Amino acid sequence: xxxxxxxxxxxxxxxxxxxxxxxxxxxxxxxxxxxxxxxxxxxxxxxxxxxxxxxxxxxxxxxxxxxxxxxxxxxxxxxxxxxxxxxxxxxxxxxxxxxxxxxxxxxxxxxxxxxxxxxxxxxxxxxxxxxxxxxxxxxxxxxxxxxxxxxxxxxxxxxxxxxxxxxxxxxxxxxxxxxxxxxxxxxxxxxxxxxxxxxxxxxxxxxxxxxxxxxxxxxxxxxxxxxxxxxxxxxxxxxxxxxxxxxxxxxxxxxxxxxxxxxxxxxxxxxxxxxxxxxxxxxxxxxxxxxxxxxxxxxxxxxxxxxxxxxxxxxxxxxxxxxxxxxxxxxxxxxxxxxxxxxxxxxxxxxxxxxxxxxxxxxxxxxxxxxxxxxxxxxxxxxxxxxxxxxxxxxxxxxxxxxxxxxxxxxxxxxxxxxxxxxxxxxxxxxxxxxxxxxxxxxxxxxxxxxxxxxxxxxxxxxxxxxxxxxxxxxxxxxxxxxxxxxxxxxxxxxxxxxxxxxxxxxxxxxxxxxxxxxxxxxxxxxxxxxxxxxxxxxxxxxxxxxxxxxxxxxxxxxxxxxxxxxxxxxxxxxxxxxxxxxxxxxxxxxxxxxxxxxxxx
Amino acid sequence: xxxxxxxxxxxxxxxxxxxxxxxxxxxxxxxxxxxxxxxxxxxxxxxxxxxxxxxxxxxxxxxxxxxxxxxxxxxxxxxxxxxxxxxxxxxxxxxxxxxxxxxxxxxxxxxxxxxxxxxxxxxxxxxxxxxxxxxxxxxxxxxxxxxxxxxxxxxxxxxxxxxxxxxxxxxxxxxxxxxxxxxxxxxxxxxxxxxxxxxxxxxxxxxxxxxxxxxxxxxxxxxxxxxxxxxxxxxxxxxxxxxxxxxxxxxxxx
Ligand SMILES: Cc1ncc(COP(=O)(O)O)c(C=O)c1O
Numbered sequence: 038x039x040x041x042x043x044x045x046x047x048x049x050x051x052x053x054x055x056x057x058x059x060x061x062x063x064x065x066x067x068x069x070x071x072x073x074x075x076x077x078x079x080x081x082x083x084x085x086x087x088x089x090x091x092x093x094x095x096x097x098x099x100x101x102x103x104x105x106x107x108x109x110x111x112x113x114x115x116x117x118x119x120x121x122x123x124x125x126x127x128x129x130x131x132x133x134x135x136x137x138x139x140x141x142x143x144x145x146x147x148x149x150x151x152x153x154x155x156x157x158x159x160x161x162x163x164x165x166x167x168x169x170x171x172x173x174x175x176x177x178x179x180x181x182x183x184x185x186x187x188x189x190x191x192x193x194x195x196x197x198x199x200x201x202x203x204x205x206x207x208x209x210x211x212x213x214x215x216x217x218x219x220x221x222x223x224x225x226x227x228x229x230x231x232x233x234x235x236x237x238x239x240x241x242x243x244x245x246x247x248x249x250x251x252x253x254x255x256x257x258x259x260x261x262x263x264x265x266x267x268x269x270x271x272x273x274x275x276x277x278x279x280x281x282x283x284x285x286x287x288x289x290x291x292x293x294x295x296x297x298x299x300x301x302x303x304x305x306x307x308x309x310x311x312x313x314x315x316x317x318x319x320x321x322x323x324x325x326x327x328x329x330x331x332x333x334x335x336x337x338x339x340x341x342x343x344x345x346x347x348x349x350x351x352x353x354x355x356x357x358x359x360x361x362x363x364x365x366x367x368x369x370x371x372x373x374x375x376x377x378x379x380x381x382x383x384x385x386x387x388x389x390x391x392x393x394x395x396x397x398x399x400x401x402x403x404x405x406x407x408x409x410x411x412x413x414x415x416x417x418x419x420x421x422x423x424x425x426x427x428x429x430x431x432x433x434x435x436x437x438x439x440x441x442x443x444x445x446x447x448x449x450x451x452x453x454x455x456x457x458x459x460x461x462x463x464x465x466x467x468x469x470x471x472x473x474x475x476x477x478x479x480x481x482x483x484x485x486x487x488x489x490x491x492x493x494x495x496x497x498x499x500x501x502x503x504x505x506x507x508x509x510x511x512x513x514x515x516x517x518x519x520x521x522x523x524x525x526x527x528x529x530x531x532x533x534x535x536x537x538x539x540x541x542x543x544x545x546x547x548x549x550x551x552x553x554x555x556x557x558x559x560x561x562x563x564x565x566x567x568x569x570x571x572x573x574x575x576x577x578x579x580x581x582x583x584x585x586x587x588x589x590x591x592x593x594x595x596x597x598x599x600x601x602x603x604x605x606x607x608x609x610x611x612x613x614x615x616x617x618x619x620x621x622x623x624x625x626x627x628x629x630x631x632x633x634x635x636x637x638x639x
Numbered sequence: 640x641x642x643x644x645x646x647x648x649x650x651x652x653x654x655x656x657x658x659x660x661x662x663x664x665x666x667x668x669x670x671x672x673x674x675x676x677x678x679x680x681x682x683x684x685x686x687x688x689x690x691x692x693x694x695x696x697x698x699x700x701x702x703x704x705x706x707x708x709x710x711x712x713x714x715x716x717x718x719x720x721x722x723x724x725x726x727x728x729x730x731x732x733x734x735x736x737x738x739x740x741x742x743x744x745x746x747x748x749x750x751x752x753x754x755x756x757x758x759x760x761x762x763x764x765x766x767x768x769x770x771x772x773x774x775x776x777x778x779x780x781x782x783x784x785x786x787x788x789x790x791x792x793x794x795x796x797x798x799x800x801x802x803x804x805x806x807x808x809x810x811x812x813x814x815x816x817x818x819x820x821x822x823x824x825x826x827x828x829x830x831x832x833x834x835x836x837x838x839x840x841x842x843x844x845x846x847x848x849x850x851x852x853x854x855x856x857x858x859x860x861x862x863x864x865x866x867x868x869x870x871x872x873x874x875x876x877x878x879x880x881x882x883x884x885x886x887x888x889x890x891x892x893x
Contacts, residue, residue: 264737266694266763267788268812270797409700410690422693429792429815527738527764528691540712541739542690 038206038248039216040239041189043091043113044072046228048080054230055082057239060216061111065091066103067167071227072220079107087111087132093167094118097125104131113159115167120150132156134189138163139174145183152186159218162192171221173198179210185281187215187253195222196234199241207495215253249494249561249570251450255443258567260560263442265530268426272434273530275349277444283348284341284451296340297455300373301330303337305456307463307619312591319612322467323594323622324460326485333597333624334453334485335366339435341452343370346433353377353432357421359386359414359481360551361393362597362624363437368402378402381420383413386551393628411545414555418529438482439559442530446487446559453488460619461492473617475500479603481517481552483559485623490571500572502610503562504603506548507575517546518575519558520566528557534566549578549632550598552624580605582636585626597624598632642730642758643784643807646681647843653865654856654891655682655845656872657734659702660719661711662688667881668719669726674881676729678888684761684867687716687735694763696819698870702877713743717751724756732786734761745774749781759784759807771804786810791831795838802840811835811844811863818848819870824858832862856891 043063045051055062062082064074070093079088087110090103094116103109111132114123118135126133133155137143140163148158160179164170173193182188194202194217205211221227223234255261255277263273283289297303305325314321326334339356346354354371356378358364364380371378380397384406387394397404410416425434439446439453461471476493478486480503493499508516516522523534528543536544536556548554558566565571576584585601588594596604600623612618626633633639646653656675660668668685675683688703688711695703723731733752740748740762752760760783765774767787778785784807789798791814802809814828824832835844846859847867859866868891875887 262769264764264766264769267766267793268694268790268815268817270766271790271792271794409697410704415691419691419693423696423817426694427816429790524742527736527741529693530764535738537738537742539742540714541742542707543738544690 038214041089041216041218042223042230042235043089043218043220044224044228045230046072046074046076048076050229052080052082053232054235055086057232057235058083059086059239061087061089063089063091063113063218063220064107066095066099067091067093067115070166089113089134091115097122100126101129104129120154123151123154127154134159136161138167139178139192141175143178145181148184148186152184155186157187157189157215158184159189159191161218176201176205176210179214180208182210182213185213185285187213189216189218190214191218191220193222194219196238199238247568247570249565249568251443251447251561255447257446257561257564259525260531260533260563260567261443261446262532263530264527264532265442266426268429269422269442269530272425272429273442276448279349280345280444280448283345289344289348293341293344297337301336301340302328303455304459304463305329307460307467309467310592313588316591317607317612318614320615320617321607322464322473322617322619323592324456324489324619325622326456327594327596327600327622327625331362331366331369332627333362333366334456334488334621335363335437336369337455337488338437338449338452338484339363339366339370342433342435342448343374343376345448346376346435347374349433351431351433353379353428354435355379355381355421355424355432356435356437357381357414357417358437359383359417359554360628361386361390361397362552362628364402364404365393365396365400367435367437368397368400371402372400379424380404381407381417381424383407383411383417385412386414386417390551390628413545414551415543415545422529438484438555439487439561440482440529440531440533440555440557446531446561449484450487450491450561453484454491456485456488456621457490457492460489464617464619468617472496472499473619474498475502475612475616475618477502477504477603477606477618477620479504479506479553479599479623480558480562481555481599482557483562485621487559487561489619489621490565494570501565501570502606503565503571503573504606505558505573505575506550506553506581506602507577508547508549510577511575515547516575517548517553517555519546519556520562520573521575523556523558531557531560533557533560534563549581550602552597552599553602574606574609576602576605580608582633584608585633586637589626594622595626595633596622597626598629600624641782641784641807642728643682643732646730647808647864652860653681653845654888655684655865655867656680657684657686657867657869658872658876659686659688659699659706660716661706661709662702662873663705663876663880665706665709665711665715666719668716669723671881671884672723672729672731673726674884675888676727678885679892680729680888681865682730682732684732684734684869685716685720687713687733687739689736689739692736694817696817696870698819698873702873713739713748717755720755720757730758731756732759732761733757737762737765746777749777749783752783753781757783759786761786761810763788767801767804775804788812789835791815791827798835798838798840802842805842807842808864809840809842809844810867811846813846813849813859816848822849822851823855824849829858829862832859836862853891853893
C-alpha cells in the first residue's frame with residue numbers, strides 16, 4: 038500500500054519527510070487552509086516521490102500553472118469539481134485524484150460519472166473544512182465500493198489506527214485501496230510534520246502488512262512486471278486495462294460462476310482422506326480438482342479467460358501446452374464457445390502425450406508442433422507468443438499457468454482463487470474453522486498453487502507449502518526445482534526465478550511430470566520463496582511415483598503425476614496429529630496411465 | 640558525438656545489417672564486421688544470441704541456437720570485439736534480449752560496451768518505462784544510445800513518449816510480425832510509414848523486419864532514414880558463407 042503525506046509547508050520539513058520516501062507528498066494550494074503552500078518553490082526531492090497539488094474548486098488555469106511551475110505529478114481535487122473539469126486535466130501526463138468526503142453514509146453512484154476520467158478516488162471524512170478535520174470515518178462503508186478504480190483512504194489516520202488498518206487490509210473493502218493519505222495526525226503544528234511519528238507509522242505498516250498480492254505495477258515484491266517486446270504491448274496493455282473491470286462486471290461473474298457450477302461441476306469436494314491421514318498421523322484433506330471436467334484445475338482458468346476473450350471481442354484463441362492438460366482445457370472451452378483454437382505443443386511432447394493430442398483434435402483444435410529450441414513446453418510458449426505478435430488484433434492468448442507478463446499471473450490467480458474460496462467454507466463445515474494449519478500444492482508455473490494459497494496468503498496462522506519437481510535429484514542436472522536451482526531472471530515476459538546458465542541462457546528442466554517441467558515459476562511464488570512466506574520442498578520422480586501409487590491403494594484415487602509430487606511430502610515432513618493439512622489434488626491420473634504402467638511395470 | 644548520431648546526420652539513406660554473433664562459426668564476428676564496413680554498409684547490429692528469442696522468426700532463432708552451440712557467450716563476444724575499434728569506425732549496436740545482459744549486470748555490461756566502442760543497444764524485451772525508470776541513467780553515463788521499437792499498433796501517444804526518451808533513432812517494425820516473415824510491403828504498410836513520417840518526430844526512423852532485397856529496401860527508405868536487414872543477411876551467410884558479403888550488399892543497394 039502506498040503512502041501519501043499531505044499538507045507540506047516548510048522547506049526543511051519537506052526535505053526531511055522526503056527522506057522517508059513516501060510515494061506522494063501533498064501541497065495544498067488553497068488559501069483558506071492552515072496548510073496553504075505559499076512558498077515560492079518546492080525544494081529538490083527524489084523524483085520517485087510524486088508531488089501532488091491539492092486544489093479546492095480552483096480556476097483551471099491556476100491549476101495548470103501550478104502543475105508546470107512545480108512539476109506536479111498528481112492533482113487532488115477537493116471541491117465540487119465536475120467530471121468535465123477533471124476531463125480537461127487529462128492528457129497532461131498527470132494523475133488525477135478526485136476526493137469525496139464521507140460522513141455516515143455515502144452514495145457511491147456519483148463515482149460512475151468520473152469512471153474513465155480520474156485515476157484515483159480519495160475518501161476522507163466530511164467535516165467543516167475540505168479535508169484536515171482529523172476524524173476517521175467508518176471504513177465499513179467501503180464494503181459497498183462499486184468501482185475498480187483504486188482509491189486513497191484518508192481522514193484522521195494516525196498511529197492509533199495501525200491495528201484498524203491491518204484489519205481493514207484483510208477485509209474485502211480494501212481490495213481497491215491503493216494508498217493511505219495522512220496529514221493532521223502527524224503534526225507538531227499545521228503544516229509541520231513529526232518525522233519520528235511518520236517513521237513509526239511507516240515501519241509498522243511495512244512490517245505488519247507484507248503484501249503477497251500483485252501491486253498496481255504488476256510486481257510481487259521484486260518479481261513480475263511485463264518484459265515484452267513492443268509488438269505485444271497493445272495486446273497486453275488492453276488486457277491490463279480491462280481485466281479487473283471485466284471481472285467485476287455482474288454479468289461476467291454470473292456467467293463464470295454458472296459455468297463453473299454446471300459445466301465444470303463445482304464446487305469440487307473437500308474430502309477427508311481417512312486412511313492417508315491414519316498412515317501419516319495427521320488430518321489430511323484433499324481438494325478434489327481432479328473431479329473437474331477435463332480432469333484438472335486448469336479448466337477454472339480457461340473458462341475465465343474465454344469469457345474475458347469474448348468480452349474483448351477476440352475471435353481466435355491460442356495456447357501453449359506441455360502435457361496437454363491446459364491444451365485440452367483450452368480446446369474444450371473453445372468448442373463450448375465456438376471459437377477457433379490453436380494449441381502450440383513441443384514436438385517432443387506431441388510424441389509422448391498422444392492421448393491428449395487426440396483429445397484436442399476431437400475438440401476441434403489445431404495442434405501446431407513447436408520445432409524450435411528444445412521442442413518442449415518453453416518452446417511451445419515461445420511459439421504462442423510469436424503467434425500473438427503476428428496476430429495482434431483478433432487473438433487472445435490463454436496462458437495456462439500463473440506466469441507470463443502482468444496481468445497474466447494475477448488474472449490466472451484470480452480465476453483459480455475459487456479453490457481456496459471453497460476450501461474456506463468447506464473446511465468450516467468439516468472442522469468448524471476456515472483456516473487449516475497448512476495448504477499444500479505442487480508447482481509447475483504455479484496456477485493450482487496460487488489458487489490454493491490465494492485466500493490464505495495474509496493469514497499468518499496458515500502455513501504454505503510449495504512442492505517442486507526435483508526430477509532425478511537436485512544435484513543431478515536433471516531437475517525442475519526452480520526455487521533451488523533458479524536465479525532471478527526474465528522468462529516469457531516476467532521477472533522471476535528461473536533456471537539458466539551463468540550467461541543468462543534459459544536451460545531445460547527435467548521432470549517425469551510434463552506439467553512441472555518448466556524452467557521458471559510464477560512471480561508470486563518467487564516472492565513467496567524469497568520472503569520465506571512459503572516453505573518450498575522438492576520431490577524426486579521416484580518419490581512422486583510411489584506417492585501416486587500409495588494414494589491409489591489407500592484412497593482409491595489415481596492422481597496426476599504432478600499432484601503425486603505434493604502427496605510425497607508426507608514421507609519427509611511430519612505434521613502434528615491435530616494439524617489440518619489441505620492438499621490440492623490438482624488432477625487425475627488418467628493421462629499418466631502409460632507412465633505409471635511403464636514405471637511400475639504394471 | 641556518438642557515431643550513430645553522426646551517421647544519422649549524413650545526407651543519405653542508411654543501410655544497417657544485422658548478423659548473429661558466433662554464426663556460422665564462432666570466430667566470424669570481426670571479419671563480418673570488417674567486411675560489412677568495407678562494402679559500404681552504414682551501421683551494424685551485432686546479435687548477441689539468446690536461447691529464447693521471442694521477437695524473432697525461424698531464421699534468426701536457428702542462427703542463435705547454432706551460435707550458442709558454437710560456444711558464443713557475452714564474455715566471448717566482448718573478447719572478440721576487444722580491439723574492433725582499431726580496424727573499423729562504423730557505428731556498432733548490440734542487439735540482444737534482456738536476460739543475458741541482466742545476468743552480466745547492466746552497469747557492467749554498459750561499461751564494457753563503452754570500453755569496446757559500442758555505440759548503442761537494441762533490447763526488444765526491455766520496455767521503455769522500465770528503461771526510463773531504472774536504466775536510462777546508466778546507459779547515458781556510458782554514452783550508449785538505446786533504440787526502441789514501434790509497430791503499426793503503437794498509438795500516437797506512445798510513439799511520442801518513445802520519441803521523447805530516444806536519443807538516436809526509432810526502430811520502426813514494418814508490420815505486426817516477428818523478424819523475417821514479410822515478403823513485400825502493401826498499402827497497409829506504406830500508409831503506416833506515411834503516418835509516422837507525418838508525425839515529425841525528433842528522432843529519425845529506420846525501418847526493419849521484412850527488408851530482404853533491393854525492392855523492399857528502396858520502398859522502405861522512401862519513407863524513412865534507413866532500413867535494417869537481418870534475416871535475409873543471415874540466410875545469405877547460411878547459403879553462401881561469409882566470403883561474398885560484398886555481393887549481398889551490392890544486391891541491396893543496386
Ligand atoms: C494436474 C496438474 N497439476 C499441476 C500442474 C502444474 O501446473 P500449475 O503449477 O500451473 O498448477 C499441471 C500442469 O499441467 C497439471 O496438469
